[in-house]
Amino acid sequence: MTVLSISGLDAGYGGVPVVRGLNLEVSAGEVVALLGPNGAGKTTTLRTISGLLPAIAGAVTVDGRPTDSRRPFRVARRGVAHVAEDRSLFPGLTVRENLRLASGLKRRDRAAAYERATDVFPALGPLMNRRAGLLSGGEQQMLAVARGIITSPQLLLVDEMSLGLAPVIVEEMLPVVRRVADEMNTAVLVVEQHIHLALDLADRAVVLANGSVVLDGDAAELREDPSHIEASYLG
Template identity: 55%
Template structure:
């Protein structure tokens, strides 16, 4: 598989590993046999139709749902199941699909609440999102949907994540805004070294910024491989979405 990050002769030490991950709700298994290995600065696009289990994967990685089977390992250390505090302490930060902002607080206050000691300054974070610089005193509930999504990601960045989980970054946003936001994901990975796991419905835009990609259908991995390779073989993606392709 090719990668946008530089390759050495040895396989890089993974920052995030999922080994045989199965996840769901109670006795109902939604996602099965998920295996992922990502090194610093890599972006994984998690694709698939609605109801495929993508959000279940993200909330399980973040410790908000108990694992049914398997392991989640960050920098060589296995994480306990259903312990969001432990996951966050290990460096996993989730940007939820509802953004979960404090809408009555200002943009600056939302960032200050999340800021971790020793993490990047607000000024450094604003370099990623210059549109927010003039909105720092405005309440989060009064800014546009695109600006709210920028704020949600910026709030994650001030926590200095090792693994940044972004669930449905483009939800409710106009395509032109999505085209501006998704390249920031690539920049975050390149400049901070964080692993980024991105759930995204805009398949081709996601593949442009990702190193690796997988397609979930009914909780099974139907296709997995290099994002660059999948981008030039749309017929594989179409077959996977239709349930006709096995993982490669």
Template identity: 45%
Template sequence: MLTVDDLTASYGPVTALDGVSFEAPRGEITAVLGANGAGKTTLLRTVSGLIRPTRGTARLGEHDLTSVPTERMAELGLAHVPEGRGVITELTVEENLRLGALGRGRRGPADLDRAYALFPILAERRGRSAHVLSGGERQMLVIARALLAAPSVLLLDEPSLGLAPRIVAQIFDLLRSLVESDGLTVLLVEQNARSALSIADRGVVLNLGRVVVRDTAAALAGDDALRHAYLGF
């Protein structure tokens, strides 16, 4: 269980998160939705320790993440895939993947074969420079790299951004299958609210740093007034 309680964070005088509270249960996808500037990316960055909150907590089980050094997050089972497909282009696909296993600690060897089974295109590119990958392939690589850290919670920021609908559907289907087969907990920030709600179990809608509503994905998708006001579809 990932529990966020009264989380508040600022950039100088600007409050980006204002008392955000919700739970992301184990083995479920929780979609964080809202317009640009709603505080979605700041939420993930605060949970993963890249930004320190001015108030409130984020807890992963018994661990208060707001007091844990960022470099220990992987040891605790949290992986963060930020927006932007941050591959290391000077390294090969396989070298990028092996970096993801550095945070496993004592949890066993990296399962590169499983990563390649999940993303067959990466197996075909394993010895090639990451520089030559397409946008969709880079997104697959950063997700596979995060999974090699064997996380219990995956924070995923805008995975569909700039990708073809076919690639988005493939990535979202994979996330759904990982949740169902491995019990992975996913906190998914996504501008494409319709697609996110189609695979999510529940959702949290933010507006100007505050929670507007928390509910099941089905309830959010079926609320016409909410969708038109905050989700753009």
């Protein structure tokens, strides 16, 4: 079942596309790694999917319905969780309060949501009353991801989860997106600089370069023969 469908998407800033003619589908329970060098247009793509940027041309649908750009909160309410590059936490609020602010979390589901957060990230358990601004980088990223997944989203977008984190923490955290896809049947689109770690857990990988898809393949095959992915990065 296709959850995210992107066809002929041009996305960018001030009417000038930096992503051109993008076609991409992600199914329920599938993890797709969106790879590519800096400036390729990965963040722009995620921001357009979640309605933070209006599409210049083309269509983005989630569950068969177009996402209405300029209304990100509506897109969120329809089950799209976006863990942004900057983590977008409220540093003065506690971990629990940050979780409470997850888009689309209903009051009656709060207790179960906190439980799910600490089930996925046990390290958050003893930190529930700590202010987010006092957490380590890894803990902040756990909180950002936890806030994204506690509502069992239909579509999870994760932008460079591992940015600024120690490799050992990355190896611990990245598999969570696989678990979310397997256990919640969520469609996951993950932007990641650690290509090999991303290929280890993804079903498919798409490489963007200069705003266009230069490679779209099965993650297991790309793992076996990394020459294709290396070539795609070099252009």
